[in-house]
Amino acid sequence: MRGYEFLDLLGQVDADLVEQALNAPRKKKTGRRTALRLVLAAAALTGLTAGAIAAYSAWRMPDRGETYQGENIQVHETRDYPMEQTDGESVEALTDQWFILQAKQVLDTVNKLDLDAEKLTVTRQTNQSWSRQEVQVSFTDDGGRQTEVTFDAETGYLIEATTFDREFTDGTPMAEDEALAIARQYYEQLPYARGYEYRSVEKYDDHAWSFSFDKAYTLNLWGQTQTVYSPYEEVRITIDPCTGSFQLSNCFYVPLLDDHEPGTEPVTEAQALQIAEDLDILAQPVENYEVTAALAVCLPRPGEMAEYRGTTDGAGESYRYSSVSRLGWSLRFDGQRDGFADSYWICIDLYTAQVLSIGTTG
Numbered sequence: 322m323r324g325y326e327f328l329d330l331l332g333q334v335d336a337d338l339v340e341q342a343l344n345a346p347r348k349k350k351t352g353r354r355t356a357l358r359l360v361l362a363a364a365a366l367t368g369l370t371a372g373a374i375a376a377y378s379a380w381r382m383p384d385r386g387e388t389y390q391g392e393n394i395q396v397h398e399t400r401d402y403p404m405e406q407t408d409g410e411s412v413e414a415l416t417d418q419w420f421i422l423q424a425k426q427v428l429d430t431v432n433k434l435d436l437d438a439e440k441l442t443v444t445r446q447t448n449q450s451w452s453r454q455e456v457q458v459s460f461t462d463d464g465g466r467q468t469e470v471t472f473d474a475e476t477g478y479l480i481e482a483t484t485f486d487r488e489f490t491d492g493t494p495m496a497e498d499e500a501l502a503i504a505r506q507y508y509e510q511l512p513y514a515r516g517y518e519y520r521s522v523e524k525y526d527d528h529a530w531s532f533s534f535d536k537a538y539t540l541n542l543w544g545q546t547q548t549v550y551s552p553y554e555e556v557r558i559t560i561d562p563c564t565g566s567f568q569l570s571n572c573f574y575v576p577l578l579d580d581h582e583p584g585t586e587p588v589t590e591a592q593a594l595q596i597a598e599d600l601d602i603l604a605q606p607v608e609n610y611e612v613t614a615a616l617a618v619c620l621p622r623p624g625e626m627a628e629y630r631g632t633t634d635g636a637g638e639s640y641r642y643s644s645v646s647r648l649g650w651s652l653r654f655d656g657q658r659d660g661f662a663d664s665y666w667i668c669i670d671l672y673t674a675q676v677l678s679i680g681t682t683g
């Protein structure tokens with residue numbers, strides 16, 4: 322189950338409208354695609370039924386978290402198709418042919434449809450980490466190089482598109498603001514959730530810069546208005562800054578669940594720091610660390626907490642990620658011990674005071 326926010330929007334997403342948008346004849350590429358984006362984005366980011374809302378109770382951190390067996394990606398079915406597949410005015414929604422058509426549109430949007438591919442494959446799989454059914458459309462050329470476009474199998478939402486250039490030519494990266502403008506244009510043209518704000522860039526090398534666009538939340542706390550950004554509702558666009566060529570996009574869409582009762586007092590920074598110190602996991606006195614605290618959107622990691630408490634059934638268990646994110650305090654304790662980094666990252670829920678996650682350099 323995904324989506325505990327936008328409950329007012331949920332009532333506006335009618336099942337008939339979804340069906341009409343998915344199965345509408347393809348008279349105009351842009352018109353149908355725009356309608357489909359709006360409906361699927363709403364469905365993917367809410368995903369609640371009226372019955373689920375009625376049965377909803379306040380969220381609590383699970384004691385242990387769900388585990389899974391086997392590989393993270395479980396492949397259920399693989400089918401090969403001719404490259405000319407998806408001829409016709411319309412195709413049934415969420416079929417292999419529909420996903421092939423959507424993949425071709427994504428590649429056309431980023432100017433990568435000229436694939437010279439020898440093989441087209443549709444793979445249906447389960448991503449166990451996220452409890453998600455996926456469809457991956459792969460285009461393989463005669464050299465074995467693949468271009469892949471992955472969707473949420475239940476909503477059609479675009480998860481990832483990977484289409485790196487076959488060869489990189491020598492060149493000098495453009496100015497960062499120019500590269501950002503190109504990445505922003507790709508983000509705005511691709512069928513991702515709208516309205517995310519640019520947050521950061523990661524420069525892997527001279528041919529791969531990744532720009533992150535996150536959803537912003539405005540909070541009114543202690544008489545002040547503050548903005549936090551969710552790295553779990555994020556789209557990343559990677560381009561070659563020498564040419565502006567699209568290389569990769571991927572997204573996270575874990576909705577924020579803020580279900581505190583009106584009038585509930587949030588945990589203060591001082592209280593959060595005391596909770597973290599009381600965990601008694603720091604290797605040194607707290608005075609030996611540089612401590613930073615920031616309001617943040619955190620991803621609960623019950624498996625991580627189960628390991629910390631020693632309540633796991635065995636070593637090496639694989640845990641699923643949480644289906645919701647939470648408002649919290651992100652605390653960092655950065656220090657040195659015996660010449661090595663000695664750092665901790667701890668997230669405390671802003672309203673329940675529960676420890677959501679613990680990370681260390683060890």
